[in-house]
Amino acid sequence: MNLRKNKRVTMRLEPIENPTMLRRLGLPAAVLAATFLVASLLAMIAGANPFSVFGLIIKGAFGSKFAVLETLNRATPLIFTGLAVAVAFRAKFWNIGAEAQLYAGALVTVVLGTGLLPWPAFAILPALFVCAILAGAIVLLVPALLKTRFGVDEVVTTLLFNFIFLLFISMLLEGPLKDPMGMGWPKSARLIPEARLPRIVDGLRLHWGFALALISAGLVWIIQTRSTLGYEMRAVGLNKEAAAFAGIPVNRVLVKTALLSGGLAALAGFSEVAGLKGSLTLDLSPGFGYTGIIVAMLALLNPLGVVVAALFVAGIFVGADSMSRAADVPTYLADIMLASALLMMVLAIMLTRFRVVRG
C-alpha cells in the first residue's frame, strides 16, 4: 500500500461563506431523486418495473381516504420519536434509545389506564399523558447521568437499554401484566374506555395522538428557537468547551435535553396504546425508535421539518406494505430506501456548507 501522498489525487474541504439557494435546496432535492434511483435498481433486481412499483407505493400511501388515514396514523409515533431524536442530536446527545423510552410510555399507559386510577373520567387521560412523559424521561435519565457523572458514552448505553427494556416488557407481559382473557398470548389487558384517545372526527380512523404530535412539534420549535434552554442546547451541541467557557452549565443542559427527549419518545408509546392499539404487545413498535433517527436527520433536526419527514417516511412504509402485496417485491425495499436517504442526506448537509477542492 502506498501511503505516501506525492502521486495521489488528494482532496480537502473548504468552507463556503454564503451557500447559494440553489445549493441549499438543490442538494436535498438530489437526495430525494437518488433515493428513488436506488429504489428503481432494487425493484429491477427483484424483476419488477420500477415505475409500477413507485405507482403502487404512492397509491398505497395516498391513493384513497383509507390510505391517507393509515399514513397519518403511521406518522404519529414517528413524529414523536423524530422530535425526541432531533432534540437530543441538536445538543449532540446521542439518544439511540427512543425504542426503550417508547415502551416505557406504553407501559405506564397500560399499567395506569386499565382501571388502576380511581379518578373521574376527565382526569385520566391527562394523568396518563403526564406519567408517560415522566416514565420516558426517567428511562433516559439513567444513561444521561452515566454520561455526566462517569463519562460513559451514551450511544452504547442507550442502545443496550433498548434490549434490556424489551426483555423487561416481555417479562411483565408473561407475568403480572398478562391478560387472563388473552388466550395465552403475551398481551396486556385492554385500556378502559376513559383512557382511550378519542378520534378527531367521528367515523374517521385518526385519533387525537396525531394532533398531540403536531402540537408537540410546535412546542419543541418554540423551545428551540425562543427559549434560553434552546439556545443553550444549540451552544452545547456546537462546541461543548466553548459553551462551558461562556458559563453554560453543560451537564445540566445535557440532563434537561435527555429529560425532554425521553419524554417525547414516551409519548409515541402513549399515543400508540391509547390512540390505536388499546393494549400493549411486544410488537407495538416495529422499530419506531430507530426510524425516528432517519426522520430527524431528513428533517435536518428541525422540529417542524420532523412533521414533513415523518409523513414522507410513513408514506413510504405504508405504500411499500401495499406495494409488496400487489407486486412481488419485498417490503424491505422501504427500509433500504430510507437508510440510503439518511446517508445521502448527511452528505448533502455537509456539501451545502463545504466544497470539495483538490490538494
Next chain:
Amino acid sequence: MDIIEILFTASFWAAAIRIATPLILATMGELICERAGVLNLGIEGIMVVGAFAGWMAVYSGTGLWAGVAVAFIVGMAFGLLHSTLTVPFGLSQHVVGLGVTLLATSATYYAYRLALPEVTSPPKIAAFQPYEIPILSDIPFIGEALFSQTPFTYFAFLLVLAVAVVLYRTPLGLAVRAVGENPSAVAAQGLSVTAIRMGAVIVGSGFMAMGGAFLTMSAFDSFFFEMVNGRGWICIALVVFGSWRPGKALLGAILFAAFDALQIRVQQTEIGAEIPYQIFLMMPYILSILALVVMSRRAEVPAALMVPFNKGER
C-alpha cells in the same frame, strides 16, 4: 449441579469459548477501526450482512472457507462506504454508523426474501465441525475446552495474535495507532491520514462480517432474522472494556462469554427455573453497561477517536 461445580467442567469452558468467538472476531474489527480514530457503529449491521453472505455463499455451493472470504469481502464493501463518508468527508460517525447498520440490515433482509421467497424455515448448510487438534486436544481439561473447537474458532484466536503483532510490532501498526492519537503528526511525516484510516475501517469491517458469519457457519447452520441480536453493540463495550488492547479485549470477550454460558446453565437448575428467563437474557446487556461504567474512568481512549481530520483546518 452447584454453580461452582459448573465452573470446573471443561464442557462449560468449551461453550464459553464457542460463545466468545463471534465477539472476538467483531471486537478485533471494531478495535482496529477505533485505534485509527474511527468509531464504527455499522458493526451490528455488518455482522448481520456477514452472517447472511457467508451462509448464502455456502448454500449456493462454495466451500466453507470461501464462504468466510465472501463474508469478509462484503464486510469490507460496507467498510468502504462507512469510511468514505466518515474519513474524507468527515461526517458524523454516529449518524453514518447507524445509517450503515440500518442499510446493511435491510439490504440483508431484502436479499434474503429475494433469494428464498417461499420458505417458512431457512435451509441448513453443512457448517464447520469441531476439529480436535492432535496432541493438544489430549491435554486434560484444556484440550477439551480449547483444542476441540471448530477451525473458525482457531482462526479467531490467531487473528487476535496477528492484530496484536501488526499493531505493536510493525510500521503499519504504528501508523494506524498514530492516526488515532495524533493525525497531524502523521500528515507532517508525509503519510496520508485518509488512506490509513480508510484502510483500517475497511479491514476492520471485514472482520466484523466474519464475526457474523461465525453465527451461521459454525455456532448454528442457518440464518435467522434478529440472530445477531445486539452482539455488535456488546463488542463496542468490549473494546472499551479491553482499553483498546487486543489481548485485554480477548480476555474481556471470554469473561463475558463465560457469564453468558453460566446464565444458560443456571437457567436449567431448580432455582433458575423459578426466575423469569428474561432476567437471564438481560444479563449480557446489563454486564456490558456495568463494564463500561467501571472501565470508562481509567480507559486510555485514542486521543483522536471521533475527531475528523481535514487538511484545510490547522
